Every structure is written in C-alpha cells, then in structure tokens.
Amino acid sequence: MDTAREQDLIAQVQRGQHELFYELIRPYERRVYAAAIAILRNEIDAEDVAQEAMLKALANIRQFRAEAKFSTWLIQITVNEALMRRRRQRTAMTEGIDDQRDEDGDYAPRDFADWREIPSEALERKEVRQKLAKALASLDLKYREVFVLRDMEQLNIQETAEALGISVASVKIRLLRARLMLRDLLAGGWERGWFSRLPFEKGAKPW
C-alpha cells in the first residue's frame, strides 16, 4: 500500500468508517503477530493479543498523529498489550528471575570459527525457518523482545526502548547479546548441515 493510500484510509477510519480498518492494517498483520508471539511465546495468546491490540488501535485511531509511522504505532500498541498480558500471566517463574540478572557483564562469543553465510534462499525451507524460530525462542525474554522489535519489526533503538519501557542503554546491551547469542546458536548448525541437533537443542545453552 502506498503512503498516500494509507493516509487516506487513516483519515477515513478516523472519520468513523471503521469497516475500512482491516484494509488499513492488513499489510502489518504479520508483524503485529510477530511482536505478540515474541513476548508471549504462545500462539493462542499471541493471536488473541494481536486481535485485542488491533481493536484498541481502532478505538484510539483518532489519537494517531500523521507525523508518526503507522506501522510503528501499531507495533507499540501490540507490545503494550502483550506486556500487560504477560504481567498478568507471570507467576514469578524463571523468566522473572532471569530478568533480574546483571546486564553489565560481558558476553563472550562461544565460537569464533568462520561462519559460512546462510543464504536467504535457505529460508524457503521450512526446517530452516523452524530452526531459526527455535533458536530465537530459546533466548531469555528480555533479549528476545529487544531483538524482535529492533531487528525483525525494525523499530529504531529509541522506539524499542519506549515500547518496552526500558532505557536506550539497556536496549543496546540486550541487542548486542541477543545478536551474539543467536550467532553462536546458528553458526555451527549451518556448518554441520542444519540437520544435526544444534547446541541449544541438546539442553545446554552456550552462555
């Protein structure tokens, strides 16, 4: 959808033509879902939160200002909804404890072996996508959510910090770790043909 069409649709929905809202958000529905699943890790919850978030976006459409990017606005609403859902669900289990860990410690890459590039065409293969998704899902939440918002949703650092309610410095540190951890998780796997079990699948995380 081109920008002019999007702006036109936004204006119409703001004037009360709610039936046009789905057409407006359709290009972003996958990204909305990805933001929700990154935080909740449960398909049913993620879908429900994605729907709730879009209803909330519709209810608040008049608050959207043209100078903002519409996709970013949708993602931020989704992140808020997902974080609220997670807060309600969380029962002081492992992730809560993980989140308290000190972030200042250095992360040392495990494997310095040269990483042969994984070509984008490999993503056509479902098992490759599944391996990547599994590697991402194995990260602690605080790394995963930052990585998804910045590298998958392509929010900038500032927007990521705002969406998660954390500092820019925290985003940078977590992003560094997430990227390096994913690299560690995936590097050896491709070299070994991606059909052998990856290190994290053996139960031991490399960090």
Add this chain to the structure above:
Amino acid sequence: MVGRDPITCDQVLGEISNYLEGDVTPSVRASMDDHFHTCPRCRSVLEGARNVIRLYRDERMIDVPSGFGRRLEKRLARDARTLRPTWSSWSAWLIPVAALALFAGGLRWANSLTTAHPLQSQHAQPAKGIPPEMTVVVSVGAKEFHVPGCPFIHNKDQERTLTAREAVREGYVPCVRCMRKYLETASNTSGSSATVAIADVETDDNR
C-alpha cells in the same frame, strides 16, 4: 593503523552491535575496521551477527498461524460495532441537535421572562380551573384579581375589568377568597367542563 588507537578484541565485541547500527564515532569505526582486517575471529563474529540480522529481518521469518488474517478480520467486524462511536461520527448530527435544544430552551426561558410576569403577590398559589375568558377585576396597587363584586377589592375607585387570561399574564394572582368560592360554586353547578386551568392559559400564551 598509523596514528589510530589500537583496539582490543573485547572492545570490538562490546561495540559490534553499535557498529552494525552505525552508532559509533568515526574514530572508533576506523579503529574497528582496522581490527577486522587483521583479526579473523572478530571478523567472523561481525559477519555472523550481520547474517543473523539479515535472516531474521526477512518477512518469511514471520510465520503466522493458518487463518490468522481471516480471524482477525472477523473479530474486527464483530467487535468494532460495540466500540463507542467516535466523536466524529456523532458530531454530524449531535451538534445541530444539541444546538437546537439549547436554542429552544433559551427561547422558552426568555419567553417565560417576558410573558409570565413574576407573581405580584407573595400569596401566590395554584388556581386551576379558572376559565381564561372569565371577567375578573383588578385594581391599581393590588396584586390579586377578583370575581366582580368581591368585598376584598382594594382601591375600588381604581378598578378595571379584564379577562382571567390577561390578569394572569400581567402577573395578578387569584384572590384566595372570592375566586375559591366562585370555583366551588361553578364546579357544583356546571361541573368542570367549562373551565380551563390557569396552567393552560399560560401554555396558550407560550404558543
């Protein structure tokens, strides 16, 4: 390398994410570039992290459950109807209606000031049943209107006759003695069919 501060592997790894973001100073970037040329281990980490970002940024990495879009559209269509209408969709008819109501209310209030005079007597009381065309007597300086011949008319030399409707409009109130007696007699002899409430007289005046 000449003239540039040497940088260690630890420092490079700590900045590698910011390097990919373009979020390092030119001098740090230059030092890191030099380091990557000479350190295959750090170069491997850089390429690996870059590869990770490129892979996950790919739209194909977002897997949504089958039927996600259809269910989202359905939910929006269903629940959008229960959303409170936005201000804009109300405003088309709400504002003129509100303005009309205010205008009508204002007119009625203004009308009451000009046609229904303040009662001239503090003994004002409801006097239903007085025929509007009935001839009554008022006198200068008095506050009540009377049945002709009433013994309680003050300033009899300055009395004048008019209809009950006119007397009410001028702010006179019925004499509690003669008028009550008259009404009792009238209701005993001819019933109430020939009478009209003062309230009706006032209402007529407002038409």
